[in-house]
Amino acid sequence: MSLYRPDEHRGSAFRYGQDIGVSAFVQLSRALWHCGYPDRSARAADRALALSRELGHAHTLAFALHHAGMAAVFARDVATACACSNDSVALATEHGFPYWAAFGRILQGWAVAQQGQATTGIAHIRDGLAASEATGTRVRAPLFLTLLAEALALAGKVEEGLATLDEALAKAVASGERGWDAEIHRLRGELTGRLPYPDPAKAEEAARRLDVSPPPVCPRSGADDRFVRNFSAMRVVLSCKFWSTVRSYVRSMASVLSMLLAATGDVN
Numbered sequence: 001m002s003l004y005r006p007d008e009h010r011g012s013a014f015r016y017g018q019d020i021g022v023s024a025f026v027q028l029s030r031a032l033w034h035c036g037y038p039d040r041s042a043r044a045a046d047r048a049l050a051l052s053r054e055l056g057h058a059h060t061l062a063f064a065l066h067h068a069g070m071a072a073v074f075a076r077d078v079a080t081a082c083a084c085s086n087d088s089v090a091l092a093t094e095h096g097f098p099y100w101a102a103f104g105r106i107l108q109g110w111a112v113a114q115q116g117q118a119t120t121g122i123a124h125i126r127d128g129l130a131a132s133e134a135t136g137t138r139v140r141a142p143l144f145l146t147l148l149a150e151a152l153a154l155a156g157k158v159e160e161g162l163a164t165l166d167e168a169l170a171k172a173v174a175s176g177e178r179g180w181d182a183e184i185h186r187l188r189g190e191l192t193g194r195l196p197y198p199d200p201a202k203a204e205e206a207a208r209r210l211d212v213s214p215p216p217v218c219p220r221s222g223a224d225d226r227f228v229r230n231f232s233a234m235r236v237v238l239s240c241k242f243w244s245t246v247r248s249y250v251r252s253m254a255s256v257l258s259m260l261l262a263a264t265g266d267v268n
Helices: 012-016 020-034 038-055 058-074 078-095 098-114 118-134 141-154 158-175 181-192 200-208 225-267
Strands: none
Touching: 012 020, 020 038, 020 058, 038 058, 058 078, 058 098, 078 098, 098 118, 098 141, 118 141, 141 158, 141 181, 158 181
16 A cells, blocks of 8 residues: 555556555455454445545446445444445446446345345345346355345245355355355354254354354454354354254153053053
């Protein structure tokens, strides 16, 4: 960032599609998030947005709005994700950017689902996925399918959510886009625990695939969301094992009781 000069590098937006200074802040935001600094990540995303608005380049602003929205999704900041996605869809529609309009629709759907309108959110995400595919891109398909699975779970469609996560993993394997695997497995373990009869083996398999290590440097402010949520998934595994043990015990006792009743009947 120290080498970036807005006046000197203004032409980069027309050469690359977006200003390189805004791109640098976006990448900084993502790096800070994955290193466990959510507050600093949000500030970097805000700087990307502020700079893009100053530059007055529509495509750069669409780029910044999407990535600021993604940073908000990672941080579970529903209000910011909603605001960024709404602005993204409006701007992309106005200027004819179908790629960013599709991505914005997906983030809109996630935010709407988190606000209690899961059915509407699912429809928005599916519309966005279809529009994204129509542009020819396959970028972030595993991540966006994970957001769809989360919305499906909020609507009570847990089994459909798990099937969607299977699709997300398959697309990740096919494309090599494996950056979201940990979140897919975390959510898989969580949803497995919500089934009427959870399968402890499947929940444990999902948890084993998680990286539950804390960041190398402890964040100075805020908790590492991934670390906390991964351990939540581990608790799901333990819960599954507990209730599986309880069910086995109940079945055993029922069998013993049946045998005793049968023996008592023979005596009588």
